[in-house]
Amino acid sequence: MSPDHPVTAFAPATIGNVICGFDVFGLAIESPGDTVTVRHIAGSGLRISSIRGDGGKLPLDPAANAATISISALLQGTRQTVAMEVALEKGLPLSGGMGGSAASAVAAVVAADRLLETKLPQDELLSYAVEGERAAAGGAHLDNVAPALFGGLLLVRPGSSHEVVRLPVPSGMSVALLHPSVEMSTKAGRHAIGTTVPLDAAVAQWGNTAAFVHALHTNDWDLLADALEDRVAEPHRANGIPGFREVREAALSAGAVGCGISGAGPSIVAICRDTEGAAHVGAIMLSAYEGGLRPMASLHLSPVSHSGARVLPPLALSAS
Amino acid sequence: MSPDHPVTAFAPATIGNVICGFDVFGLAIESPGDTVTVRHIAGSGLRISSIRGDGGKLPLDPAANAATISISALLQGTRQTVAMEVALEKGLPLSGGMGGSAASAVAAVVAADRLLETKLPQDELLSYAVEGERAAAGGAHLDNVAPALFGGLLLVRPGSSHEVVRLPVPSGMSVALLHPSVEMSTKAGRHAIGTTVPLDAAVAQWGNTAAFVHALHTNDWDLLADALEDRVAEPHRANGIPGFREVREAALSAGAVGCGISGAGPSIVAICRDTEGAAHVGAIMLSAYEGGLRPMASLHLSPVSHSGARVLPPLALSAS
Numbered sequence: 068m069s070p071d072h073p074v075t076a077f078a079p080a081t082i083g084n085v086i087c088g089f090d091v092f093g094l095a096i097e098s099p100g101d102t103v104t105v106r107h108i109a110g111s112g113l114r115i116s117s118i119r120g121d122g123g124k125l126p127l128d129p130a131a132n133a134a135t136i137s138i139s140a141l142l143q144g145t146r147q148t149v150a151m152e153v154a155l156e157k158g159l160p161l162s163g164g165m166g167g168s169a170a171s172a173v174a175a176v177v178a179a180d181r182l183l184e185t186k187l188p189q190d191e192l193l194s195y196a197v198e199g200e201r202a203a204a205g206g207a208h209l210d211n212v213a214p215a216l217f218g219g220l221l222l223v224r225p226g227s228s229h230e231v232v233r234l235p236v237p238s239g240m241s242v243a244l245l246h247p248s249v250e251m252s253t254k255a256g257r258h259a260i261g262t263t264v265p266l267d268a269a270v271a272q273w274g275n276t277a278a279f280v281h282a283l284h285t286n287d288w289d290l291l292a293d294a295l296e297d298r299v300a301e302p303h304r305a306n307g308i309p310g311f312r313e314v315r316e317a318a319l320s321a322g323a324v325g326c327g328i329s330g331a332g333p334s335i336v337a338i339c340r341d342t343e344g345a346a347h348v349g350a351i352m353l354s355a356y357e358g359g360l361r362p363m364a365s366l367h368l369s370p371v372s373h374s375g376a377r378v379l380p381p382l383a384l385s386a387s
Numbered sequence: 388m389s390p391d392h393p394v395t396a397f398a399p400a401t402i403g404n405v406i407c408g409f410d411v412f413g414l415a416i417e418s419p420g421d422t423v424t425v426r427h428i429a430g431s432g433l434r435i436s437s438i439r440g441d442g443g444k445l446p447l448d449p450a451a452n453a454a455t456i457s458i459s460a461l462l463q464g465t466r467q468t469v470a471m472e473v474a475l476e477k478g479l480p481l482s483g484g485m486g487g488s489a490a491s492a493v494a495a496v497v498a499a500d501r502l503l504e505t506k507l508p509q510d511e512l513l514s515y516a517v518e519g520e521r522a523a524a525g526g527a528h529l530d531n532v533a534p535a536l537f538g539g540l541l542l543v544r545p546g547s548s549h550e551v552v553r554l555p556v557p558s559g560m561s562v563a564l565l566h567p568s569v570e571m572s573t574k575a576g577r578h579a580i581g582t583t584v585p586l587d588a589a590v591a592q593w594g595n596t597a598a599f600v601h602a603l604h605t606n607d608w609d610l611l612a613d614a615l616e617d618r619v620a621e622p623h624r625a626n627g628i629p630g631f632r633e634v635r636e637a638a639l640s641a642g643a644v645g646c647g648i649s650g651a652g653p654s655i656v657a658i659c660r661d662t663e664g665a666a667h668v669g670a671i672m673l674s675a676y677e678g679g680l681r682p683m684a685s686l687h688l689s690p691v692s693h694s695g696a697r698v699l700p701p702l703a704l705s706a707s
Binding site: 089224227263265266270275276277279280281284290 | 408409410411412542543544547548549552554580581582583584585586589590591592593594595596597598599600601604609610613619
């Protein structure tokens with residue numbers, strides 16, 4: 068029997084591409100993230116009771132929201148017909164390059180799985196969350212959804228027999244994430260890249276992804292720095308991001324191991340050796356950003372998180 | 388004072404690309420290889436006294452041979468003007484996809500370095516050998532030259548601050564190498580690939596190179612098998628290689644971890660877990676190849692070699 072009380076789950080922000088691995092690397096940070104609460108209701112179908120933190124921009128139509136699309140896929144996949152009410156708390160910006168739609172989708176399936184007591188295997192939860200991400204981001208990309216669900220730093224290769232591979236994370240690895248408050252559509256960002264890659268850039272990119280993985284295994288921060296270069300997306304996307312070049316240069320001068328676009332942007336991520344480094348680099352990134360006449364920005368600092376989405380303990384309804 | 392007696396060095400065959408890493412991976416095998424003998428002579432300049440094993444196809448012009456071009460670069464780089472005679476023994480086929488020009492270039496600089504007693508650092512020897520390879524193969528590619536010199540399985544990223552990175556080799560890893568006796572020019576092979584890569588193939592390729600390196604570090608043969616796929620060169624080059632598809636299918640059915648084109652072809656390489664596996668797979672590849680009406684072929688079996696080029700001990704001139 069399913070519980071009558073609501074279930075709330077959290078899924079964290081994720082950094083798609085991790086600079087050098089367009090569409091194949093993703094990592095989870097500890098916070099911020101999105102929170103989804105689901106509860107049984109009478110009647111049939113899904114309904115969204117509330118969305119907070121989106122500035123009123125997201126529609127309440129369950130057919131147009133990554134969270135409810137994912138739950139719908141789960142219900143179809145498990146052949147259940149139940150009525151459910153969904154409340155969404157967006158801790159992540161819309162179209163911010165922080166994996167917001169993936170976090171909503173993942174938190175939704177994790178919450179629904181608990182509410183329904185289906186105890187689905189993780190890879191099945193992943194496949195349902197991908198449906199929500201597909202609708203939001205225009206393709207079945209795993210580089211945000213998988214780390215939002217599993218945590219850590221992942222290699223994703225959709226369609227292969229090893230779709231998700233967990234990579235080692237050098238001790239301390241942390242990020243500074245600067246989010247200029249402009250929206251960049253993932254779909255439009257993909258369009259800008261085109262459908263082909265120059266051979267020399269492509270060769271450099273697959274040399275970099277190989278070097279990146281070797282550096283993770285050997286704790287070689289110098290090699291990591293050398294590998295954290297984006298020859299594929301950055302040339303097309305950097306011009307659209309306010310202050311990108313100044314912020315990147317400031318981050319590298321301040322000791323960041325690497326700096327580039329997070330996902331499709333506009334967020335700018337710096338990879339650092341530890342939390343102190345991330346705090347130092349982040350402050351300098353913000354300062355470089357604010358040196359220009361630019362939209363507001365927010366800064367997030369976090370270690371790479373080894374845990375991904377999780378059900379949150381129920382709120383105490385009465386204080387003692 | 389330089390020795391008066393001749394110096395002979397050997398450099399092994401190498402497998403460029405290692406199937407999934409066009410231009411970035413290369414590995415050395417133990418044999419066959421090329422052998423270069425150098426000796427001081429009176430007068431000035433370089434001369435080629437003999438070339439054996441090439442079927443008379445290579446010119447004796449020192450300006451047109453990878454071995455002498457490399458030695459010439461070494462002499463210029465170290466500002467020496469000495470006269471030297473070079474004898475080349477080709478154990479590797481011309482334009483065979485087995486790194487023949489790289490082996491000649493590398494054996495030449497290793498022999499010259501010993502003859503001249505210059506004791507140059509390995510990376511300097513590499514840079515001179517690259518000049519010979521550039522002339523022969525039409526570009527400064529490291530994926531054959533570096534493993535011919537250093538041995539092992541290498542990641543090469545020309546122009547980066549970490550040009551050559553040694554990757555771990557799972558214990559036992561061996562290759563079966565089938566060489567159909569047709570010539571394929573590296574320059575022409577590169578031309579066939581074109582100057583751009585479709586984005587989806589490129590993403591798959593850099594996912595594969597990342598997975599390949601992770602699999603090497605974790606001894607994960609299943610992941611290795613999944614990663615050993617060539618989305619970039621094989622589609623353009625496979626049709627030109629006699630029996631490629633039948634041989635590849637036979638190798639995989641016989642238990643090869645992966646099978647693809649060695650370098651620019653026409654050699655076909657199968658990666659196997661151990662020498663017994665390579666012997667079994669190789670026999671079946673040869674049988675599949677000979678099932679068709681095709682040019683002669685030769686088969687080589689070898690573990691991945693951890694040692695690369697080396698000076699050979701002097702021949703005993705008189706038996707006791």
